[in-house]
Amino acid sequence: MKYAYYxxxxxxxxxxxxxxxxxxxxxxxxxxxxxxxxxxxxGATSGHALDHKLxxxxxxxxxxxxxxxxxxxxxxxAACYNRMKSAEVAMKSDEALRSEINASLAKxxxxxxxxxxxxxxxxxxxxxxxxAENVRYPLRGLRPACYYGCxxxxxxxxxxxxxxxxxxxxxxxxxxxxAEPVEWYFKNECCGASLGISxxxxxxxxxxxxxxxxKKHGANCIVTVCPLCMTNLExxxxxxxxxxxxxxxxxxxxxxxxxxxxxxxxGIRKLFASHLxxxxxxxxxxxxxxxxxxxxxx
Amino acid sequence: MRIGVFVCWCGSxxxxxxxxxxxxxxxxxxxGVVYATDYKYMxxxxxxxxxxxxxxxxKLDRIVVASCSPRLHEPTxxxxxEAAGLNPYMVEMANIREQCSWVHDRTPEATQHAIDxxxxxxxxxxxxxxxxxxxxxxTRKALVIGGxxxxxxxxxDIADAGYPVVLVERTPxxxxxxxxxxxxxxxxxxxxxxxxxxxxxxxxxxxxEIWSYSEVEEVNGFVGNFEVKVRRRxxxxxxxxxxxxxxxxxxxxVKDIPSEFDEGTGTRRAIYRPFPQSVPNxxxxxxxxxxxxxxxxxxVCQKICPVGAIDYEQQDxxxxxxxxxxxVATGFDVWRDERxxxxxxxxxxxxxxxxxxxxxxxxxxxxTDGKIVRPSDGKTPRSIAFISCVGSRDEEHGYPxxxxxxCMYNAKQxxxxxxxxxxxxxxxxxxxxxxxxxxYEEFVRRTIEEYGANYIRGRVSRVYPDGDQLVVKGADTLLxxxxxxxxxxxxxxxxxxxxxxxxxxxxxxxxxxDQYDWFSEAxxxxxxxxxxxxxxxxxxxxxxxxxxxxxxxxASGAASKVVGLFSKEAILSEAMxxxxxxxxxxxxxxxxxxCPFGAIExxxxxxxxxxxxxxxxxxxxxxVNEGVCKGCGTCAAACRSGSARLRGFDTKQxxxxxxxxxxxxxxxxx
Numbered sequence: 001m002k003y004a005y006y007x008x009x010x011x012x013x014x015x016x017x018x019x020x021x022x023x024x025x026x027x028x029x030x031x032x033x034x035x036x037x038x039x040x041x042x043g044a045t046s047g048h049a050l051d052h053k054l055x056x057x058x059x060x061x062x063x064x065x066x067x068x069x070x071x072x073x074x075x076x077x078a079a080c081y082n083r084m085k086s087a088e089v090a091m092k093s094d095e096a097l098r099s100e101i102n103a104s105l106a107k108x109x110x111x112x113x114x115x116x117x118x119x120x121x122x123x124x125x126x127x128x129x130x131x132a133e134n135v136r137y138p139l140r141g142l143r144p145a146c147y148y149g150c151x152x153x154x155x156x157x158x159x160x161x162x163x164x165x166x167x168x169x170x171x172x173x174x175x176x177x178x179a180e181p182v183e184w185y186f187k188n189e190c191c192g193a194s195l196g197i198s199x200x201x202x203x204x205x206x207x208x209x210x211x212x213x214x215k216k217h218g219a220n221c222i223v224t225v226c227p228l229c230m231t232n233l234e235x236x237x238x239x240x241x242x243x244x245x246x247x248x249x250x251x252x253x254x255x256x257x258x259x260x261x262x263x264x265x266x267g268i269r270k271l272f273a274s275h276l277x278x279x280x281x282x283x284x285x286x287x288x289x290x291x292x293x294x295x296x297x298x
Numbered sequence: 299m300r301i302g303v304f305v306c307w308c309g310s311x312x313x314x315x316x317x318x319x320x321x322x323x324x325x326x327x328x329x330g331v332v333y334a335t336d337y338k339y340m341x342x343x344x345x346x347x348x349x350x351x352x353x354x355x356x357k358l359d360r361i362v363v364a365s366c367s368p369r370l371h372e373p374t375x376x377x378x379x380e381a382a383g384l385n386p387y388m389v390e391m392a393n394i395r396e397q398c399s400w401v402h403d404r405t406p407e408a409t410q411h412a413i414d415x416x417x418x419x420x421x422x423x424x425x426x427x428x429x430x431x432x433x434x435x436x437t438r439k440a441l442v443i444g445g446x447x448x449x450x451x452x453x454x455d456i457a458d459a460g461y462p463v464v465l466v467e468r469t470p471x472x473x474x475x476x477x478x479x480x481x482x483x484x485x486x487x488x489x490x491x492x493x494x495x496x497x498x499x500x501x502x503x504x505x506x507e508i509w510s511y512s513e514v515e516e517v518n519g520f521v522g523n524f525e526v527k528v529r530r531r532x533x534x535x536x537x538x539x540x541x542x543x544x545x546x547x548x549x550x551x552v553k554d555i556p557s558e559f560d561e562g563t564g565t566r567r568a569i570y571r572p573f574p575q576s577v578p579n580x581x582x583x584x585x586x587x588x589x590x591x592x593x594x595x596x597x598v599c600q601k602i603c604p605v606g607a608i609d610y611e612q613q614d615x616x617x618x619x620x621x622x623x624x625x626v627a628t629g630f631d632v633w634r635d636e637r638x639x640x641x642x643x644x645x646x647x648x649x650x651x652x653x654x655x656x657x658x659x660x661x662x663x664x665x666t667d668g669k670i671v672r673p674s675d676g677k678t679p680r681s682i683a684f685i686s687c688v689g690s691r692d693e694e695h696g697y698p699x700x701x702x703x704x705c706m707y708n709a710k711q712x713x714x715x716x717x718x719x720x721x722x723x724x725x726x727x728x729x730x731x732x733x734x735x736x737x738y739e740e741f742v743r744r745t746i747e748e749y750g751a752n753y754i755r756g757r758v759s760r761v762y763p764d765g766d767q768l769v770v771k772g773a774d775t776l777l778x779x780x781x782x783x784x785x786x787x788x789x790x791x792x793x794x795x796x797x798x799x800x801x802x803x804x805x806x807x808x809x810x811x812d813q814y815d816w817f818s819e820a821x822x823x824x825x826x827x828x829x830x831x832x833x834x835x836x837x838x839x840x841x842x843x844x845x846x847x848x849x850x851x852x853a854s855g856a857a858s859k860v861v862g863l864f865s866k867e868a869i870l871s872e873a874m875x876x877x878x879x880x881x882x883x884x885x886x887x888x889x890x891x892x893c894p895f896g897a898i899e900x901x902x903x904x905x906x907x908x909x910x911x912x913x914x915x916x917x918x919x920x921x922v923n924e925g926v927c928k929g930c931g932t933c934a935a936a937c938r939s940g941s942a943r944l945r946g947f948d949t950k951q952x953x954x955x956x957x958x959x960x961x962x963x964x965x966x967x968x
Contacts, residue, residue, distance in 0.1 A: 119708075155694075156694065157694075163637070163640065165640040165641040166637070168639035185760065185762030185763075186762075189760075213762075
């Protein structure tokens with residue numbers, strides 16, 4: 001299995017743990033990721049809000065390069081994935097737009113390759129089977145609230161690899177590595193996204209709602225698929241807790257980190273050092289179960 | 299041969315684009331034409347007089363009218379020439395409006411196009427032959443499919459006019475959805491109070507037979523002469539003996555079956571009638587749940603029945619009966635797609651219910667005797683949220699159309715909830731309030747102003763439990779703010795949808811459906827109760843979501859169509875029908891397959907008598923039922939041996955048209 005890898009800006013900066021855990025886990029599973037040479041910004045946030053054609057042209061350039069490599073693209077960041085998938089669908093369905101945009105690209109995108117999210121790739125049935133076979137440190141005792149965020153599954157007619165209202169793929173992956181995902185209600189609520197920069201009070205309220213609901217349903221960590229969600233969920237815990245008068249401290253993980261942790265992929269644990277919220281309470285919860293015989297559960 | 303050509307201006311519709319006088323001049327030169335003229339409105343009375351006078355004066359035997367599409371006015375001109383003594387099929391129309399003036403600018407080419415169309419019509423009419431329509435008999439008995447308020451009204455109207463009716467109903471009782479409702483907007487009449495008398499009228503009417511627990515299996519024939527197979531499912535109760543005492547209903551040991559009539563809010567037994575006022579009021583045994591039928595042991599109902607009416611040996615009966623007309627009144631179903639309603643938690647949280655379930659909770663004959671309580675804990679709700687457009691106006695999850703009645707029943711339910719529970723706070727989440735009926739807008743205002751319903755304009759994104767309450771998360775788009783409301787009960791105004799097997803019934807009837815499987819009317823404005831198949835009529839919500847007044851009005855409309863049909867002495871068949879030359883037909887059956895009306899069948903005929911031996915050589919040939927044939931010509935186009943022909947559109951006529959066009963082109967448009 002071989003993919004063209006699109007890290008985007010965040011996986012090399014604020015979400016370095018997401019990027020590294022993705023490549024480490026892929027390597028451990030025998031999935032080859034080839035970084036797209038000379039990739040450019042996906043146009044998230046500012047690009048697509050300002051100019052519709054630009055919002056298609058920016059990802060189309062990267063898709064054109066990937067198409068010349070003959071590989072499908074994996075874009076782990078939810079925003080990158082959403083932008084690239086939207087561009088893919090627009091380019092495939094609108095012939096006039098395709099020729100207009102391709103005229104300005106050195107490597108045109110003809111719609112021969114497709115874009116997948118990291119969640120889609122790692123939870124494909126055969127990959128998940130291989131994950132299951134490689135679990136050495138089952139995450140029993142971990143009760144993650146699986147948080148899909150708003151971008152990964154919407155609009156369903158464009159992305160649509162899981163149920164947009166009641167998604168399951170992340171929950172399924174967590175069960176495969178031995179964790180017990182909690183049943184909760186805010187799986188696909190908005191975290192406030194980039195309002196964190198321009199109007200942080202809204203982000204504080206929204207992340208507070210999410211974390212509070214996760215904790216209320218017994219979660220001892222949150223697992224996410226999006227760098228921006230991660231940033232908001234980690235950074236706003238203190239302010240949101242103060243606003244609600246609750247203790248909202250909770251570790252947050254990228255799902256690839258937890259896959260890697262369960263598979264004991266070398267190099268995973270050291271990524272936890274760059275988290276803003278201490279993850280030890282979650283790791284302790286798992287460790288408590290390690291000495292117990294299989295079958296004993298919370 | 300003496301052909302007359304009459305060119306119409308259609309006011310300015312044709313004359314503004316086509317040089318009408320030039321068309322007349324050109325027509326005068328065409329072969330066989332002895333007279334040509336023009337007039338401003340050929341379809342008007344003076345216009346028709348011009349045609350009739352010319353027929354007499356110039357001894358015309360064939361007519362071409364160059365005007366509009368034959369769809370509307372071909373019958374007009376057929377009647378016109380018939381009155382002047384010609385066979386009505388000696389008229390051809392050249393459509394120089396829709397197919398010429400309306401699609402062109404005023405150019406010489408437009409006029410030339412009109413001339414070409416006239417030339418073709420002249421060439422064709424020269425080959426026309428007189429056709430006659432035959433008279434067909436009528437079976438003056440109607441079949442009404444579906445025993446809801448639409449079927450009931452149609453059956454009563456037809457029977458009151460003096461014609462017998464069979465009312466076929468799939469469930470054990472007539473009454474339909476209306477019987478499930480509590481009160482009806484905007485007058486708040488109790489649904490049962492106004493419906494049950496009509497149900498009883500049906501049962502006691504000497505001309506109405508109710509076939510409940512029955513389904514239509516097969517429909518053959520044509521207008522005036524349908525032959526319908528109906529499966530009358532075994533009720534396992536001998537109706538001639540049963541007195542409807544209800545003893546068996548109390549003793550049946552299987553008591554936990556979710557009641558369809560109560561939308562799962564209550565239970566029923568294996569032997570049951572849907573509701574106490576059922577018509578017929580005699581129970582049936584649900585064999586899928588009955589302990590006797592499943593295990594062979596039980597028989598309690600048989601032991602307890604004082605008149606020995608329980609009959610486990612009863613079999614389904616397939617009855618074939620002749621009808622002259624069919625009214626389709628099969629109604630609607632309620633959207634129940636739990637997966638598509640995941641964001642509202644329908645099917646997951648017990649206190650999220652559908653509006654129809656809420657009707658049953660409010661209804662005095664419902665499972666709670668009309669007390670509004672939460673299904674989860676039986677407590678009285680202090681706050682209720684009504685969410686409109688669940689599955690309606692929602693392409694993402696459900697259907698793009700508006701279900702039309704939800705705004706009104708939301709208002710009704712919010713009003714009645716407040717009426718029953720004085721302390722309750724109601725919220726109605728809406729997109730727009732569509733209250734376009736007599737007294738409807740006033741009713742909604744009353745709910746808001748006098749009954750304190752809090753109407754919030756905005757969609758709900760999510761419903762989730764918090765403690766023993768539900769949080770309704772949405773937006774108030776008038777304030778431009780996200781919003782959360784905590785309530786005890788959530789009621790979803792789920793969309794109206796066609797029955798899952800609507801398409802199957804349409805196939806049996808040979809009628810068409812739209813993209814959602816609602817039955818299609820013949821014309822959306824001018825023929826709303828007819829379908830394209832003669833003798834079949836629509837009533838109620840099987841066509842599109844309707845409220846009760848519209849349903850009843852349409853049912854009476856359908857009934858009057860049936861009565862109109864039955865009051866004719868005979869039906870005139872279509873004259874332009876297909877026929878098969880049985881000498882050349884090889885019986886391949888292709889025409890049978892392609893015929894959209896099911897008008898052709900293969901029959902065995904004697905090919906030739908053998909002189910040496912005393913047996914005959916048989917062969918299969920296609921035969922057209924002229925009562926059913928609509929003259930579409932599909933069979934004639936498909937036939938490989940040229941045996942299937944269409945009267946009025948014979949090969950020689952079509953070829954004459956093509957030749958005329960080709961000759962004009964070859965002659966350099968002379």
